[in-house]
Amino acid sequence: MPVITKxxxxxxxxxxEVINITKKISTALSKLKIDNGIITIFVKHTTASVMIFEDExxxxxxxxxxxxxxxPEDEKWKHNIxxxxxxxxxxxxxxxxxxxxxxxxxxxxxxxxxxxxxxxxIDFDTTPRKRDIIVQIVGE
Ligand code: ZN
Numbered sequence: 001m002p003v004i005t006k007x008x009x010x011x012x013x014x015x016x017e018v019i020n021i022t023k024k025i026s027t028a029l030s031k032l033k034i035d036n037g038i039i040t041i042f043v044k045h046t047t048a049s050v051m052i053f054e055d056e057x058x059x060x061x062x063x064x065x066x067x068x069x070x071x072p073e074d075e076k077w078k079h080n081i082x083x084x085x086x087x088x089x090x091x092x093x094x095x096x097x098x099x100x101x102x103x104x105x106x107x108x109x110x111x112x113x114x115x116x117x118x119x120x121x122i123d124f125d126t127t128p129r130k131r132d133i134i135v136q137i138v139g140e
Contacts (some may be wrong), residue, residue, distance in 0.1 A: 012123035037139015047091035047125040049098035091124035
């Protein structure tokens, strides 16, 4: 069974920025010679995540509120206290809760996403960064 691995980089701003990569993934998938299988999207960082999301402005705002409520920036986090210069404990913790990996089945070279489901990358860090995203496709 063939395994194809691709990698791309996103320039992200941090501060809970969300970038929709659904079109990028769909386009890449349509060009492969694998019809059916599973695609895994993996974020190679500890302060960024991937998730399924309904990409709508109200939910952007609501989701931001949840992250800020669950993991406030101004707590006395040990990561910031024990590591001088670190200010991003909340970024790591939000990313841990949200996760770094997502798998989606595909059929006839199309993602089996529901009507409102989109794939997004979130950057929780405090400064802009380049984000490495690994995409691995297994199928036939
Ligand atoms: Zn850190």
